[in-house]
Amino acid sequence: MLNVEIGKLHFKNPLILASGILDEAGETMLRIAKSGAGGIVTKSIGKEPREGYENPVVYELPCGLLNAMGLPNPGIENYEDEIKIAKKGGVPIIGSIFGSNPEEFSYLAKKMEDYGADAVELNLSCPHAKGYGMEVGTDLELVEEIVDSVKREIKIPVWAKLTPNTSNIVEIAKAVENADALVLINTLKAMAIDIDAKRPVLKNVFGGLSGKAIKPIGIRAVYEVYREVGKPIIGVGGIENGRDAIEYIMAGASAVEIGTAIYTRGIGIFKEIAKEMEGWMRKNGYSKISQMVGIAQVR
Amino acid sequence: MxxxxxxxxxxxxxxxxxxxxxxxxxxxxxxxxxxxxxxxxxxxxxxxxxxxxxxxxxxxxxxxxxxxxxxxxxxxxxxxxxxxxGRGFKIENGYALIIGGGSGMATLGPLIERVEGDIIIAARTKDELLFLDRFKDRNVYIATDDGSAGFKGFATDLAKDMMEKRDYSIIYTCGPEIMMRKIIDMAIERGIKVQASLERLMKCGIGICDSCSINGYRVCVDGPVFSEKELVKMEDLGKYKRDSSGRRVPI
Incomplete structure (x- = not known):
């Protein structure tokens, strides 16, 4: 009932682990796969090992989570084993990569393909890393070049993860139309100040807001892009239950990614949400996810 | 929060x-x-x-x-x-052996106040023995690497002697990972229940960032205290750790 196709990739359910959450070590990803995730996106991997920012890197807010991890990762050359272990879970593994130019992205993408990744997700959207992510992902010419260059380099599907920290996400989506799928959205640039300490909480000052608070923004982004771009969309941002997932699908997403809600509901969340979706679909007469994609669009 | x-x-x-x-x-x-x-x-x-x-x-x-x-x-x-x-100690019935190496005693302090058993306080040297006066009325055994107080040698050697002399129902330990690995192996070999409080490089503390994970277990949320069923599956324990970048490196 829940199986979906994103391009040539098959997923047993549309609930994919979002990049950055419990997806650095192969064995953790394997555990998530065994816990019912339909697919897994790895932590964003760059060319060199990177320690990330100093603590505090995460802060719990009543409306979600604020983080500035700073793209910590073991570096692509040390990542082969992690992918190989994760692959034992039997679900598609999507290698997330970040770079600052088309050459870096292409190099990383090729490595991911060689390691056995089923697709790559281009991180064009991290809001708190200088020279990477959103800084790259809001330059229309550059993102187009990156996507084209990666597409030429590899055979596996290329997903582009876009930032909501822009006045016009549709413009960016159109620039990366060559990608096989679009992933919307990454976190929103945000910060928190502790008034007793009289200073920002995150060591990096700025971070990305995820969780409940950003769901309406994600829904809007998916809705807007679905109307204008003819590529599959993977919705991300604040999905905590089956109804949230279906809301993204009705906005136009073919699948969704889940991250922050693991913090509120635990690793069992994938199975639970799958059950919640099935229950709702049965009650409302749907037998396939594809019957619901984009049906809330007002034409 | x-x-x-x-x-x-x-x-x-x-x-x-x-x-x-x-x-x-x-x-x-x-x-x-x-x-x-x-x-x-x-x-x-x-x-x-x-x-x-x-x-x-x-x-x-x-x-x-x-x-x-x-x-x-x-x-x-x-x-x-x-x-x-995180998940703390699960207090088991019966007489316990509690082994604290160095500052690992800090974690064990509140547990020791709630269980009956023999306590090994171990450190490199006499001056670094922690909580000797807090537990002066308890069955405390001392081990120092340099022999400046109590048993001269590693806590693991003293623990082995003690396990041979008495049947303990449960072993609780916290200390250097290599020490804990040996204690865990000895306990499992003898069929004794064991709980260990692990320490790994931790960033978020709330189970999402994967920094402190060991063989698929998150120390911050699934632990930091683990029991034998989980510990036996941790092949990296005492052998490999992950650095700040997430690279798996030998201990």
């Missing part, structure tokens, strides 16, 4: 490198749980609770930037904390 501010009411020098910071807080931690301590502008780091109840405390060894800064604090200064986090 967000930070709350607590005032340091008393500081006790335990050893040349370890101090205990007493404070009041309404949270209700279990033995073996931990908090994240933020020193604004300096660092944030995990710390297990060493005294629970109305008067709480962190017993902190000076190791890195954060703990060094903490050692400079005075009575009346403030700490920003969030927690308690």
């Amino acid at each position: 967000m930070y709350r501010v607590v005032k340091i009411e008393k500081i006790k020098e335990e050893t040349p490198t370890i101090k205990t910071f007493f404070f009041k807080d309404d949270s209700k931690p279990k033995p073996g749980q931990f908090y994240m301590i933020w020193l604004p502008g300096v660092d944030e780091f995990p710390m297990s609770i060493s005294h629970i109840g109305n008067k709480k405390a962190f017993t902190v060894k000076r190791i890195g930037k954060g703990t060094t800064a903490m050692h400079k604090l005075k009575e009346g200064d403030k700490l920003w904390i969030r927690g308690p986090y």
Whole structure:
């Protein structure tokens, strides 16, 4: 009932682990796969090992989570084993990569393909890393070049993860139309100040807001892009239950990614949400996810 | 949860490198749980609770930037904390063997107050033995690497002798990972239940960032206390760790 196709990739359910959450070590990803995730996106991997920012890197807010991890990762050359272990879970593994130019992205993408990744997700959207992510992902010419260059380099599907920290996400989506799928959205640039300490909480000052608070923004982004771009969309941002997932699908997403809600509901969340979706679909007469994609669009 | 501010009411020098910071807080931690301590502008780091109840405390060894800064604090200064986090010890029936290496005793303190058993307090040298006076009325056995007090040698050798002399129902341990690995192996070999409190490089403290994971287990949420069923599956324990970038490197 829940199986979906994103391009040539098959997923047993549309609930994919979002990049950055419990997806650095192969064995953790394997555990998530065994816990019912339909697919897994790895932590964003760059060319060199990177320690990330100093603590505090995460802060719990009543409306979600604020983080500035700073793209910590073991570096692509040390990542082969992690992918190989994760692959034992039997679900598609999507290698997330970040770079600052088309050459870096292409190099990383090729490595991911060689390691056995089923697709790559281009991180064009991290809001708190200088020279990477959103800084790259809001330059229309550059993102187009990156996507084209990666597409030429590899055979596996290329997903582009876009930032909501822009006045016009549709413009960016159109620039990366060559990608096989679009992933919307990454976190929103945000910060928190502790008034007793009289200073920002995150060591990096700025971070990305995820969780409940950003769901309406994600829904809007998916809705807007679905109307204008003819590529599959993977919705991300604040999905905590089956109804949230279906809301993204009705906005136009073919699948969704889940991250922050693991913090509120635990690793069992994938199975639970799958059950919640099935229950709702049965009650409302749907037998396939594809019957619901984009049906809330007002034409 | 967000930070709350607590005032340091008393500081006790335990050893040349370890101090205990007493404070009041309404949270209700279990033995073996931990908090994240933020020193604004300096660092944030995990710390297990060493005294629970109305008067709480962190017993902190000076190791890195954060703990060094903490050692400079005075009575009346403030700490920003969030927690308690993680899964603490599960108290089992029967007579226990409790083995604390170095500052690992800090984590075991509240547990020791709630169980019956023999206690091994181990350290490199006599001056670094932690909580000797706190547990002076208990069955304490001492081991020092340099022989300056008690048994000369590793806690693991003393523990082995003691396990041969008496049947313990459960072993609890906290200390250097290589020590714990040996204790766990000895316990499993003898069919004795064992719980160990692990320490790994921790960033978020809430189970999402994957920094502290060991063989698929998150130390911050699934632990920090694990029992034999899980420990037996941790092939990396005592052998490999992950650095700040997530690289798997030998210990």
